[in-house]
Structure formats: structure tokens, C-alpha cells
Amino acid sequence: MSAPPLLVTCGLPYTNGPCHLGHLRTYVPADAYVRYMRRTGEEVVFVCGSDNHGTPIVVSAEAAGVTPRQMSEKYHEHFDRTFRRMGVVFDHFGMTDNPANHARTTAIVKQLIARGHIYSQVVHQAYCTKCRRFLPDRYVEGICPHCGASARGDECDQGCGKHLEPGEIKEPVCKVCGTKAEFRDQEHFFFRLSAFKTYLLPFLESVRGTANAKNYAIGWIKEELHDWCITRTLDWGVKFPGRDDLVVYVWVDAPIGYIAFTEEWAEKAGRDWKRYWCGDNRVTHFIGGDIIYHHCIFWPALLHGAGYGVPHAIVASGMLKVDDHKFSKSRGYVVWTNEDYLDRGLPADYLRYYLLAYTSHTKELNFSWKLFAERINNEVVNIFGNFVNRTLQFGQREFNGIPEGGADPAIMAEIDKTCAVVDGFMRDYEFKSAVDAILALAAYGNTYIQGNAPWKLVKTDRAAAAQVIRNAAQLAHALALLIEPVMPEKAQECWTMLGYSDRIADHRISDAKKPSRTGAIPPPRPLFARMEEEKVIELDELLHKRVRDADRKSEKIPVVSLEEFQKLDIRAGRVLSCEPVNKSNKLLKLVVDIGTEKRQIVAGMQQFYKPEEMIGKDVVVVTNLAPAKIFGVESNGMILAAGDAASLLVPLRPVEPGSKIR
């Protein structure tokens, strides 16, 4: 009991939008880790909370006609509820805008000031006179001074890609309201981050967690550390001590939330928060790969500067992709936890399994409904679920439950081995490998039953058949205990089906190695339902529709001048002949009378029109389109049609072929 206490945190969800798979990629593994560690007998505190400050929340709140606090509370409750539904259970889920965090942040900033780590400097900053607020770079748009392209405040993102210093951008405009922005000078406060370089290097060399976090941060530090501007001109946030017009930057008070939430928890639980933050600790941060910088560099420097203990481990997850595309809300590549998943009656445990079993924690995780269904059906349902089911069904029918006696040493040895392997992987944050090892034990169970064929044995040697089922039940017992951190609900169901009446989470993982229960069991039924194909297609279609909608919305339509438009020669034409193009199932070859001449045109409308119904139709033709060879057939123009089903554009009243269209 001399090991320092283990405190696990998750990166804080920002309260301006709902929970999606990107969030869960961090929270589910953290929860599984906590569940596992607890069930090895460790005392673990698991805290998190919502991140409420910053300009984006003020902007979102204004747009929604509510206060930032109301906005934050709405999403705070949303995340709290969603995490519970996903089986992610924190000991405390706080808010960074609550008094505890205001107090802790103020105290830490004051300590930093007292220790000389903060200095002031005048900063040149964009200000919107209409919104009456200073604009962070992401809210400024303008013209790049280097190449003249339109650019964001901090970078010429569409042109030359150069980094822009504040104040450099030409014709700055407020992104929120479109008003011309101006630059104003304002006194701000900076944290002497550059002074911590020599402290941070050895810290990072020794910090535990995943290699991606560590390497990334070390690489960065070796480059150059700039001091951090830690104040913002904003009303919403934690006031900078002694300055009513400034709040601290959210990246100061957000991580300090970890401490404040521990304090709030300790208050409830009658514990001492200092045990976790002032001295030796095992504070373990689970974070997304996008905030490594803040947790590996800024945060330890802040803690060290203020005289607190620094993190023990930083565990960073890899990226999430959806349908092999970069996760993107605006492009539609997103899966919402409630709307798309839980509200459709899908089990939280399936998603937990997928997120944990897909790949290493630090690698890119691709989500697609097809892959999801495949993994669930093949691994969870077929291998794991089927093993438990066949064992219990057979036991129930032939032996009225689980036969008495102990399990064979070979079976116990297999369980021992699996437990040891899983333990190593869990402690290394290698969740996929741990899940693989558990599934391998289930596969072992299937091979074992298959090889010993109790359904045959029962006819010749009833006792031997009973022993096979007894052994299989021991494996099922171990599997339930091992899978609990991954699929807590299903593990409990499995546990109950094995005839236990208590809570599986109250048992140690090591109980897998103890003789399992024998005797009567409740009527067995399949543990897992398959993902049915129609359901998968429906879910997949939903995602694709969202991507298409997003596509349509974001499509940038360039403005065309009258001169440019007049370059097009569009005329009425009459179809003289029409036939399918050889070896193509989409193309039609048409000859169209356009008044002055007859034109051969190839059009992709075979699925929508029969050749004979085209003949004689009056159509609209772009006649001066550059000729092209399609499928070896020359095409001299384009027949206009609308929509995906190529609804033909036709003149409402009869016109002569060749009539100009404008």
C-alpha cells in the first residue's frame, strides 16, 4: 500500500457541441483502464469535467441566444449523461466554470506571479467593433500580405501557407459578423515557458504513458519554446488576478480543472486531494493526440512552476477516421454517440469493444459500419458469445447446469497465462492486444469443446462429458471477468448466466483463477445479438447521406461574369437518332439537329432513357463545348439534364432547332 495513489483523468470535452466517436476514442480506453486497475485491487480515482471557457463558447452561446454558462450547462449535462450511457463512469465529472476551479486557477496563477514566472507585454490584437470583442486568430479573415490570397488570421491557409504574425494580415474582417476588424494594443501576460526547457527535457524522458506523446513533445522542445500569452480580453472565464478586463487563457484553467475536480471529489468522499497533486503521485492523463503539446509541455511546466507534482503518465490516443476519411463534422464524416448510435438501440458494449479492439491505442482507428458489424459478428458474437452459449446450453440440457468438481490443470494453466498476458498489456496501455488475448482464450474454448465433442462423449462416458463442460464453464467464468473492463454490461449478463447473483465488478480479475461456480444456472440464452445486414446498410446509408448533404452545403459556387457566361453557346436541338454506345452501360450516342448542322453527342443517360424514347425529343445543347472522345466515340457538345436521375431539360413551348438559349 506504499505505491502512490492512482488518479486517472480524461481530456475535457468542450461544451459547444455534442459527443461523437472522436471523444469516445479517449474516454472508453480510459474507463477500461480504470475498471481493470480497480479490479486488480488498486484504489483508483477517475475524474473528468467539461471545459467551459473560451471565445468559441461565447460565440456559440450568442448564436443560440443563451448565456455562456447556460450553454456550458446544457452540454455539460449532455456529456455527463452520454458518458454514463457508454458505461464511462467517473467518480466526479465537474465543470471548469465552477467555483473550485476558479479558486484553484486563481491560486496557481498567483503562485506563478509570486515566483516570477509571469511578465506583461503589450500585444497587437484584432478587435471587432460590432461584436465588441477582441478576436482570436481563428475569428479573423483577411488577405495574405505575401501572396494576396484570402487567409486566416494566423496562416495563409489557401495561398502560400506562410505563418502570419498578429497584425500582419491585410483587410482583417471579423469572421462572426463580417465587420472590418481593427488592431488595438493591449497589455497581456506571458508565462515564461522558455525558461522551463531544461526542466522539461528530463521530465519527458522519464514520464510514462505512450511513446507518441513523449516523442512528439521531446521533438518540439528540442526546437524552440516560446513564452505563452496566458490572458485574453474576454468577460467569460477565470479573471486574471487584479485585472477585471482580462481572463486567463482557457488552456490555463482547463487542465487546472483536473486538480479542482479532484478537490470536489475529495470533498464528497472525505479524502485529501493533496495526496494526488502535491508530491509523489500517479496522475495519469488520457488525452487525444491533438492536445499532446498542452499536456506534455505547457501543463507540466505550469505545475512545476507553481510547485505542484507533475503527471506520472500521459496516454495519447491516435486519430479517428470515419469511412477512411479524416474525421470532420463539417464534411459529414462524423458519428454522433447518441443520435447515430445509442438512440438507435445499439449496445454501448459493442462500440466499446470496437474502439478498444480495432488497433493499438496510439494508431489511427477507422470506423465504418461495415467493419463494425464484421468485427462484432465475427469476434464478439461468433467466437465469444457462441462459446459461452454452447457451453451453457449443453450443460443445462445434459447436466441441469454446470457439473460439480474442479477444472483440469491444463485449463487453469491457459487461464493463468491469459491473465498474465492481459495484465501486461493493460499496464502498457495496449488495449487491443489485451482484447486479442481475451478473444484468444474464447477461441481456445471453442477448439477445446470441438476437440472433445461432449455431444459424442455423453453417449459413451457421461462423466468425461461432464468434465468437458465443467472445464468450459471455468473458461466462461474467466472470460466474463476478463472482458468486464471492455464490455461491462455484457460481462454482468454473462456472470448472471453462469449462476452468480452478485456484481461481477466487485470481483477481482484474479478470481478467474479460482474454481468457478457449479450447479444450477438460469435458462441460457444468447449473450449477444448479431448486427443484421439490413441494419448495417441503413446506418451506412445514413452516414453517406450526411456526407452528401455536407458536400452540397460546402460546395463553393464561383461567380461567373456575363462575358464568361456569354461564351457558352446553348441552343435548342432535336434528337434525330439515338443508340447505346458499345460496351457501355451508361452511355448513349445521339445525333442532334442544332439548326445549322447535325451533331454527334455522347450522353450518360442510358439508365434513365431508352434510345427510342429519345428520338424526336427537343433538348437543350451546349454546342461549343470542347470535343471529347468517350469510350472511343466522339462527342461534340452536351445535352443538359438535371439531378442524379438526369431529368431532361426541354423547351416548354415548341421552338426551332438552333434557337439560341439565354
Next chain:
RNA sequence: AGCGAGGUGGGGUAGUCAGGAUAUCCCGGCGGGCUCAUAACCCGUAGAUCGAUGGUUCAAAUCCAUCCCUCGCUACCA
């Protein structure tokens, strides 16, 4: 541009840090078995110049160098 991650049979994915003799697992192909089980399970089999080139070594997917390709990050965005 810099930094980081990755390129492994048809698809996906492990192994690379601590080099080793038949390169993992899931799906798919082919052949067989079982019939307790949710058409689930088991066995066998085909299929990989482990991105390219060069090097170190008795031995390289694994170490080194160069190159090619993909993706992410670049701090006053949360």
C-alpha cells in the same frame, strides 16, 4: 518547409523499441469435419520479393543510410 506517424498475402490488422530459423489475427477463396451452439464452431490449404535501393550481421519486416508514397501536427484553435 520542419517535425511526427505509417507503407506487411485480395481487404483490414499484429509483429519493428530488446534482429534469429514455419511472419500474427479477423474477413474473403478453396477443400474437409462437426452438428452442442446465434448458417455459429473446428481442421487443412492456396496466397506476401514485409514501399524501393544500398549497407551492417552468421542471420533483417525488425538495425543504419538514401529515396518514393500516404496521413497528421506546426503552439497567441478549443
